[in-house]
Amino acid sequence: MRYLINKSTNPYFNLALDEYAMKHIDCDEDFFFLWQNAPAVIVGKNQNTLEEINLKFIEENGIKVARRVSGGGAVYHDFGNLNFTFVINVDDPGKVNYKKYVQPIIDALDAMGLHAEASGRNDILVDGLKISGNAQRMANGKLMHHGTIMFDVDVEDLVQALNVDPDKITSKGVKSVRSRVTNIKEHLPEGTDLDKFWDELHYFLSNKGQDKEIILTDEDIAKIEFEAVNRFGTWDWIYGNSPEFNLKNGARFAGGRVETLVDVDEGKIQAIRFMGDYLGLEDVADIEERLVGVRFVRDDVSTILSQFDLKKYFGAITQDEILSLLFD
Numbered sequence: 001m002r003y004l005i006n007k008s009t010n011p012y013f014n015l016a017l018d019e020y021a022m023k024h025i026d027c028d029e030d031f032f033f034l035w036q037n038a039p040a041v042i043v044g045k046n047q048n049t050l051e052e053i054n055l056k057f058i059e060e061n062g063i064k065v066a067r068r069v070s071g072g073g074a075v076y077h078d079f080g081n082l083n084f085t086f087v088i089n090v091d092d093p094g095k096v097n098y099k100k101y102v103q104p105i106i107d108a109l110d111a112m113g114l115h116a117e118a119s120g121r122n123d124i125l126v127d128g129l130k131i132s133g134n135a136q137r138m139a140n141g142k143l144m145h146h147g148t149i150m151f152d153v154d155v156e157d158l159v160q161a162l163n164v165d166p167d168k169i170t171s172k173g174v175k176s177v178r179s180r181v182t183n184i185k186e187h188l189p190e191g192t193d194l195d196k197f198w199d200e201l202h203y204f205l206s207n208k209g210q211d212k213e214i215i216l217t218d219e220d221i222a223k224i225e226f227e228a229v230n231r232f233g234t235w236d237w238i239y240g241n242s243p244e245f246n247l248k249n250g251a252r253f254a255g256g257r258v259e260t261l262v263d264v265d266e267g268k269i270q271a272i273r274f275m276g277d278y279l280g281l282e283d284v285a286d287i288e289e290r291l292v293g294v295r296f297v298r299d300d301v302s303t304i305l306s307q308f309d310l311k312k313y314f315g316a317i318t319q320d321e322i323l324s325l326l327f328d
Contacts, residue, residue, distance in 0.1 A: 001030055001031060001104070001206060001207060002031040002212055002213070002214055003205070003211065003214065004025075004213070005213060006034070009037055010037075010038070010228065011038065012066055012232040013224060013228040014037055015067075015068050015232050016232045017085075019069050019144070019227070021033070021085065021144065022140070022142050022144035025220075027087075029089075030088045031087055032084060035084075038078075038079070039062070039076075039077065040076075041058065041065050041162065042075050042076075043065070043068070045068060045071055045283070046071055048259070049067065049238060053065060053161065053162065054161055054162065058161055061161075066233075067237055068146075069137050071136075072277055072279050073277035076153070076162055077148065078158075080151055080153040082151050082197065083148055084147055085146040086104070086144075086145045088101065089143075090138065090142065096143060096281060098136060098145070098279075101143070101145040104205055105132065105201075106118065108200075108204040112200060113189070114188060121256065127187070129181055131150045131183070131184050132148055132149050134146070135279060149201075151194050152183050155181060185197075245262055245273070247326075248260070250275075250325065251321075251325060253317055256278035256315065256316070258274060258325060259276050260272070261273040262326065268294065274287070274288065274314075274322075280313040280314050282313050286313070287305070301323065305319050306319070
């Protein structure tokens with residue numbers, strides 16, 4: 001697989017690169033890049049940032065906060081974490097399956113003598129413990145799939161930086177984050193450091209070093225840096241201004257947590273937001289915009305929702321589940 005080289009540790013640049021690679025790098029072949037962030041919490045596109053982070057701990061420890069363009073839940077990155085991004089040509093969004101796209105990572109780990117497996121909605125496990133979370137987004141016929149690899153992450157900082165939803169812990173049947181994650185350094189031969197792991201992973205994914213690098217132009221980098229500063233690094237993008245809502249409800253389903261926030265006036269929807277850690281490929285703002293002005297009546301809202309392929313926007317969350325949050 002062809003590849004980019006990205007040595008930036010700026011989370012805003014790296015998240016801007018993720019989107020730029022998906023939308024603007026003209027390459028007929030699939031490609032990947034490996035990258036790291038300085039200590040940061042990265043929240044999913046549809047999450048309420050302040051509900052996901054321990055703001056006091058983050059401010060005291062100089063941890064950055066950023067928002068990505070894909071769905072899913074909040075994750076903690078530090079220099080013990082290695083991230084990967086695949087940009088893949090996809091002709092049929094209906095065939096997108098995260099397990100297919102994490103397989104190269106699983107195969108690479110297997111080549112290093114480490115047995116891993118895809119699990120649940122978006123995880124990779126080793127010995128039943130999570131080492132990777134993944135998310136996806138589509139645009140212009142390309143799938144951007146990215147994920148984390150916990151190599152030697154400071155788990156205590158991870159626990160302190162994130163606010164873990166109690167119903168998520170309950171649904172997984174465990175008492176804490178500590179009990180369900182592991183660093184793969186603990187499972188590799190002694191003396192394997194992150195640089196060596198990075199090199200081995202890159203070697204495997206690049207067809208044992210045979211595939212060619214895609215080199216970003218100065219113009220590419222300038223555009224990515226512009227987005228990093230003027231979008232991904234802004235308060236509006238990270239925390240966001242939300243309208244006032246007079247109806248609010250949330251629940252966790254098999255496909256993830258969804259929270260509905262609705263402003264209804266004179267029986268019609270004035271504003272609506274769908275938040276949560278569900279895994280969609282398309283921007284749910286398309287649906288939110290379409291619902292503005294619609295009567296807040298189950299049948300009317302159901303009619304609008306039926307016009308969309310909801311799997312692309314909400315993953316495994318069903319229309320009935322969305323309607324139950326709004327009206328039951």
